[in-house]
Amino acid sequence: MSMASKFIVATSLLLLSTLSYADAQHQALGKPASHLSPQSQWNLSISPSGENLPIGSGTAEQGKQLFALKCAVCHGPEGIGATAEPLMGEVGSLTSDYPEKTVNSYWPYATTLFDYIRRSMPINAPFSLSSDEVYALCAYTLSLDGIIAPELDLNNENLPLVTMPNRDGFVAIYPEK
Numbered sequence: 001m002s003m004a005s006k007f008i009v010a011t012s013l014l015l016l017s018t019l020s021y022a023d024a025q026h027q028a029l030g031k032p033a034s035h036l037s038p039q040s041q042w043n044l045s046i047s048p049s050g051e052n053l054p055i056g057s058g059t060a061e062q063g064k065q066l067f068a069l070k071c072a073v074c075h076g077p078e079g080i081g082a083t084a085e086p087l088m089g090e091v092g093s094l095t096s097d098y099p100e101k102t103v104n105s106y107w108p109y110a111t112t113l114f115d116y117i118r119r120s121m122p123i124n125a126p127f128s129l130s131s132d133e134v135y136a137l138c139a140y141t142l143s144l145d146g147i148i149a150p151e152l153d154l155n156n157e158n159l160p161l162v163t164m165p166n167r168d169g170f171v172a173i174y175p176e177k
């Protein structure tokens with residue numbers, strides 16, 4: 001090995017060891033996992049049966065006011081008619097010539113609505129809503145198509161009992177062996 005190659009090898013080794021030393025000492029990104037509580041933003045998934053739903057409640061009337069403030073700009077004044085996905089309407093259209101997938105026409109479980117709104121809406125301020133506000137927004141959206149009665153106080157116990165119109169429209173198919 002020439003003198004120059006030896007120098008390059010030695011320098012590279014020195015550089016590598018410095019880098020790995022620095023990595024071991026300073027992982028400056030993120031937070032240590034131990035600081036995340038069980039209800040943290042990493043552990044939010046709600047099952048179709050409502051497992052993991054937080055305690056809380058809200059009505060369609062409360063949701064209507066919130067919706068006008070925080071959602072209508074993108075989803076339209078009553079959940080339809082603006083740039084973002086329509087949330088209501090078109091129930092029963094899936095088997096027609098012009099099927100339309102809205103939350104109310106397509107989603108099989110009401111609990112998914114809570115999960116989705118809590119983790120991602122408003123799209124420009126995710127995680128900004130309280131549990132009561134999310135229940136109220138679910139109540140408003142579902143009441144727009146009469147899926148729940150407008151006066152129902154929606155909460156962690158009765159949300160999983162809501163039957164979505166397309167509840168039986170999904171079929172589990174497993175490949176044959």
Ligand code: HEC
Nearest residue numbers: 070071073074084085087102103116117121122123124137
């Ligand atoms: C700045 C615009 C904006 C605002 C404000 C907003 N949304 Fe959305 N929303 C979107 C967009 C865009 C999507 C589609 C996202 C995608 O498909 O990845 C969406 C999707 C959704 C969906 C899923 C629809 C589907 O069929 O997939 C729901 C439910 C929803 N929003 C509820 C809300 C609620 C409730 C609020 C108010 C708290 C809200 N959004 C505020 C833009 C917005």
